[in-house]
Structure formats: structure tokens, C-alpha cells
Amino acid sequence: MKLQDMTALARRLPEVDIKGITADSRAVKPGWLFAALPGTKVDGRAFIPQAIENGAVAVLAKPGTEAPVPVVESEAPRLTLAQLAMVFHPGQPRVIAGITGTNGKTSVARFASQLWSLLGHRAGSLGTLGAIAPGFDYRLKHTTPDPVEIHQVLHNMTTVGTTHLAMEVSSHGLAQYRADGVNIGLAAFTNLTRDHFDYHETFEDYYAAKRRLFTQLLPRGCPVVINTDGPFADRAADDAEKAGRRAVTVGRKGELLRLESVRATATGLRVEITAEGKGYDLHLPLVGSFQADNALVAAGLVIESGHPAALVLPKLEQISAAPGRMELAAVRKMRGGEAGIYVDYAHTPAAVETVLQAIRPHTAGDIHIVLGAGGDRDAAKRPQMGAAAAKGAQHVVVTDDNPRTEDPKLIREQVAAGAPGALVIGDRREAIHAAARRLKPGDTLVIAGKGHERGQTIGEVTYPFNDIEVAQEAARQPGVAA
Numbered sequence: 462m463k464l465q466d467m468t469a470l471a472r473r474l475p476e477v478d479i480k481g482i483t484a485d486s487r488a489v490k491p492g493w494l495f496a497a498l499p500g501t502k503v504d505g506r507a508f509i510p511q512a513i514e515n516g517a518v519a520v521l522a523k524p525g526t527e528a529p530v531p532v533v534e535s536e537a538p539r540l541t542l543a544q545l546a547m548v549f550h551p552g553q554p555r556v557i558a559g560i561t562g563t564n565g566k567t568s569v570a571r572f573a574s575q576l577w578s579l580l581g582h583r584a585g586s587l588g589t590l591g592a593i594a595p596g597f598d599y600r601l602k603h604t605t606p607d608p609v610e611i612h613q614v615l616h617n618m619t620t621v622g623t624t625h626l627a628m629e630v631s632s633h634g635l636a637q638y639r640a641d642g643v644n645i646g647l648a649a650f651t652n653l654t655r656d657h658f659d660y661h662e663t664f665e666d667y668y669a670a671k672r673r674l675f676t677q678l679l680p681r682g683c684p685v686v687i688n689t690d691g692p693f694a695d696r697a698a699d700d701a702e703k704a705g706r707r708a709v710t711v712g713r714k715g716e717l718l719r720l721e722s723v724r725a726t727a728t729g730l731r732v733e734i735t736a737e738g739k740g741y742d743l744h745l746p747l748v749g750s751f752q753a754d755n756a757l758v759a760a761g762l763v764i765e766s767g768h769p770a771a772l773v774l775p776k777l778e779q780i781s782a783a784p785g786r787m788e789l790a791a792v793r794k795m796r797g798g799e800a801g802i803y804v805d806y807a808h809t810p811a812a813v814e815t816v817l818q819a820i821r822p823h824t825a826g827d828i829h830i831v832l833g834a835g836g837d838r839d840a841a842k843r844p845q846m847g848a849a850a851a852k853g854a855q856h857v858v859v860t861d862d863n864p865r866t867e868d869p870k871l872i873r874e875q876v877a878a879g880a881p882g883a884l885v886i887g888d889r890r891e892a893i894h895a896a897a898r899r900l901k902p903g904d905t906l907v908i909a910g911k912g913h914e915r916g917q918t919i920g921e922v923t924y925p926f927n928d929i930e931v932a933q934e935a936a937r938q939p940g941v942a943a
């Protein structure tokens with residue numbers, strides 16, 4: 462494709478044919494454009510010589526950058542990269558919902574995709590679990606990948622016929638303009654609580670990144686579905702309206718969908734919802750009352766995409782949880798009864814608190830939790846996660862959860878500082894076994910933090926690790942209560 466046809470910024474440059482785009486000099490192939498982005502660790506302009514050596518025929522960079530090939534100059538190179546990627550890989554599903562918030566994005570994306578499918582669409586989701594649609598299953602390293610990967614994936618998804626897509630948009634993704642070329646016609650905001658303070662300096666910065674989804678990326682007049690029960694809901698609604706977008710509320714104070722009640726049952730949640738003056742009494746096959754909030758956000762998106770509530774809401778009885786979100790991994794049987802072991806992706810203080818509250822009505826005895834916190838990530842959330850664990854559970858085991866390049870012992874100490882008296886066992890398998898051994902009939906164990914993840918990253922190496930498998934193995938071992 463001619464560079465001149467891709468962006469007006471190339472108008473005065475010599476004609477060049479572009480065969481591919483990347484922001485990584487190591488991935489450049491002959492005929493490609495290299496986007497030299499100012500990064501958090503290094504300045505991408507340092508890699509222009511390597512990119513040229515690999516065959517780059519054009520560079521995108523800040524004004525004033527020198528290179529032996531045509532330079533597309535942009536004051537906002539990340540934004541320009543998103544626009545170039547959009548033009549270069551033009552296919553996009555017809556209906557795209559962007560979902561942001563600290564917790565619940567993956568769950569909402571999976572629910573919306575399932576609802577659309579149940580209504581007869583070829584629907585998919587894109588986010589932490591990868592890009593998933595009928596005939597399409599592609600792993601991603603990031604929740605919201607870099608724009609070149611996003612647009613390649615969107616294009617490929619349309620070639621297999623995907624028409625509806627629910628896409629997670631992380632705060633990193635928003636701050637780095639990764640999704641600015643995506644044709645988002647619907648948005649959702651789940652909640653805002655502490656996470657990623659290693660990257661965003663203040664709560665205000667973190668919120669400002671999230672807000673971009675429904676004050677900038679979403680076109681004017683389009684709806685943003687807001688969960689009224691999450692922190693920052695009122696502010697998000699105000700900001701959306703001020704920016705000319707339509708705030709549509711769901712939840713206990715919701716106008717589109719009002720959640721009248723939620724009650725835990727043995728196999729899920731019984732919910733009463735009012736929509737357009739009509740009452741619905743439904744049984745959702747989901748564990749954890751927070752899933753009712755997520756289900757309502759998803760239903761709100763699907764209704765706003767043009768389906769009547771009367772058709773959408775009954776379909777909620779057929780959805781299933783995303784893998785690793787309150788997943789019943791194993792049941793430990795012992796004399797006198799049994800104890801459920803759940804795997805959940807809670808990795809923020811609010812998520813730990815929410816999950817432990819949610820499991821209470823399903824637990825006759827004590828609640829146990831195994832948790833850690835990720836290395837090279839927000840350190841200040843660690844004692845808060847420990848405190849949330851100590852508040853909601855009677856037995857806490859602190860262990861490792863992807864220490865990455867940090868000292869695992871220090872991370873464990875920081876988590877344990879919030880949970881005095883917790884058992885601290887570095888090795889995650891041993892920690893899970895120890896917790897399972899302590900279970901008594903009627904107790905519940907929550908293994909938090911990894912959810913669907915299939916590895917433990919120590920240093921730069923990721924070792925295979927699966928909480929679900931280890932939970933099943935631990936459930937079979939002999940224990941004190943057996």
C-alpha cells in the first residue's frame with residue numbers, strides 16, 4: 462500500500478510502497494514502516510539504524526527525527542501508528558463494544574459475546590483470554606495488544622465472518638492509544654479501584670486513561686453502559702454526558718436495567734431485574750454476586766446494540782463464566798462432608814474483597830484463601846490485598862504469583878504485612894496443598910490471582926503452572942480432616 466494513501470502526514474514525502482508496519486525494530490522486514498516510539502524503558506528512535514538494516518523503507522517518529530528513509534513526522538506517533546494500522550489492515554467487525562474498568566472486563570466481554578451468539582450472531586471477544594470467535598482462537602500477550610496486532614487480529618476475525626465483538630480496553634491500552642483506530646460503537650465501564658499504580662501515578666491519572674474510552678474513542682451520541690454499583694460510576698456518567706456520549710445505567714440504581722435483588726443458590730444466582738417496567742426472575746449459572754453486575758453490563762451492551770430486553774434477558778440463564786473466574790476447580794471429599802476449591806483471577810484489593818464476600822453465602826464453614834501479588838507491578842496494592850484477604854477469610858496462605866524480576870520473599874512480606882498471622886509458603890504448589898489439607902467439611906478455599914494463567918514467571922522464565930490442576934491434585938491428598 463502506498464504510504465501517501467495511508468496518511469495525510471506523508472503528503473510531501475517521496476512515494477514509497479509499504480509492505481508491513483511494526484513498532485519493533487527486531488520485527489522489521491524489507492519494505493516495512495518502522496514506528497520509532499518513545500517508550501517507558503527506551504526511546505524507539507535508538508533502533509532506527511537496526512530497522513533500516515532490516516529493510517525499513519519509512520519511519521514514523523516525532524518531528525525532527527533524522528533517518529535515511531522518508532520520515533512520517535507526528536507529534537503523537539502512537540496515535541498515528543494506530544491510524545496507520547487501521548488503514549493497513551482495514552477489516553473490522555460491524556459491531557464492536559469496548560469494555561473498560563479495573564475488574565470485570567474479561568467477564569463482561571465473554572458474557573456479551575455469548576449473548577450475541579445465543580441471539581444468532583457470529584460473535585467473539587478480544588482481551589486477556591485472547592481473541593476468540595467461531596473458527597478463531599488466538600492467544601495474545603496483552604489484554605489490549607499494540608495497534609498493529611489489534612488490527613491484524615480484527616481483520617482476520619472478519620475474514621472468518623465475525624460480525625460482533627466485545628473487546629477489553631485496558632488502561633495501558635488507552636494511555637498508549639493502542640485502540641484508537643478501532644471502530645468502537647458501544648462502550649462499557651465496570652468499576653474503578655486500585656491497580657497499576659506502578660504505571661499511572663495517581664488515581665486521577667488512572668481514571669483519566671480509562672475515561673478516554675467513553676469521552677474520546679466512542680463517537681458522540683453513542684452509548685456507554687455504566688454499572689451504577691461500582692466506584693466512579695456517577696463521575697463516569699457525568700463525564701460521558703458532558704462529552705456528548707449517552708450514559709446508560711445498569712445495576713441497583715440502573716435506568717435501563719435495574720437489579721432488584723440477587724440471592725446465591727447452590728448452583729448460581731437468582732436475580733430479579735426490572736427492564737422497561739417489566740420484571741424478570743432469572744437463574745444465572747454463575748457463582749459470586751459480582752457476576753450479576755457483570756452480566757447486567759453485558760446485557761446492557763447487547764440491548765444497546767439493537768436487541769429488545771425481553772429477548773436478551775432470558776438468555777442470561779444460558780451463559781457461563783469465563784475460565785478462571787470463580788471456577789469450581791475441585792471438591793475435597795472427607796469424612797463428614799466436602800469442601801469446594803475455587804480458582805479466581807482476583808489480583809487487586811477490591812477483587813479479593815469482592816470474591817471473599819461473594820463466596821460467603823456458598824460456605825457453611827470457614828473461608829480459606831491462597832494469594833500472592835505480581836512482581837514488577839504496583840507494589841502498594843500488596844498489603845491491601847493481604848488486608849482484604851485477612852478481612853474476608855479465616856485462614857490465609859501467602860505465596861508467589863509471578864514474582865518476575867523482583868525478590869519473591871520481599872513481595873510475600875509485603876502481602877503478609879496486611880495479613881498478620883498468615884501462613885507464608887513461597888512455593889505455590891506447596892501453598893495450595895497446605896491450604897487444602899486444612900479444609901474441614903463445609904469450608905471453601907479460594908486460590909486467587911492466576912485464574913486462567915498457565916505459568917509462574919520467576920525472573921524472565923515462565924514455568925508451567927496451572928492452579929486448577931494443582932487444586933485437583935491437592936483435593937486428592939490425604940489431610941488432617943480426612
Ligand SMILES: CC(=O)N[C@H]1[C@@H](OP(=O)(O)OP(=O)(O)OC[C@H]2O[C@@H](n3ccc(=O)[nH]c3=O)[C@H](O)[C@@H]2O)O[C@H](CO)[C@@H](O)[C@@H]1O[C@H](C)C(=O)N[C@@H](C)C(=O)N[C@H](CCC(=O)O)C(=O)O
Binds near residue numbers: 484486503504605660
Ligand atoms: C508499560 C507498558 O505498557 N509497556 C508496553 C509498551 O512498551 P514501551 O513502548 O514502553 O517499550 P520500551 O521497552 O520502552 O521500548 C520503546 C519502543 O522501542 C521499541 N524497541 C525496543 C527494543 C528493541 O530492540 N527494538 C525496538 O524497536 C519497542 O518496541 C517500543 O516501541 O509497549 C510495548 C509494545 O506494545 C509493550 O510490550 C509493553 O508492555 C509491557 C511489556 C507490559 O508488561 N505491559 C503490561 C503492564 C500491559 O500493557 N498490561 C495491560 C493491562 C493488563 C491489565 O489490565 O491487568 C494490557 O493491556 O495487557
Ligand SMILES: Nc1ncnc2c1ncn2[C@@H]1O[C@H](COP(=O)(O)OP(=O)(O)OP(=O)(O)O)[C@@H](O)[C@H]1O
Binds near residue numbers: 564787805
Ligand atoms: N464487577 C466486579 N467487581 C469486583 N470484582 C470483580 C468484578 N468482576 C470480576 N471481579 C474480580 O476480578 C477478577 C478478574 O475478573 P475479570 O478477569 O473479569 O477482570 P478484568 O478486568 O478483565 O481483569 P484484567 O484487567 O486483569 O484483565 C475476577 O476473578 C474477580 O475476582
Ligand SMILES: N[C@H](CCC[C@H](N)C(=O)O)C(=O)O
Binds near residue numbers: 808834911914
Ligand atoms: N494482567 C494483569 C494481571 C496479572 C495477574 C497476576 N497473576 C499477576 O501476575 O500480577 C497484570 O499483568 O497486571
Ligand SMILES: [Mg+2]
Binds near residue numbers: 566567
Ligand atoms: Mg481482562
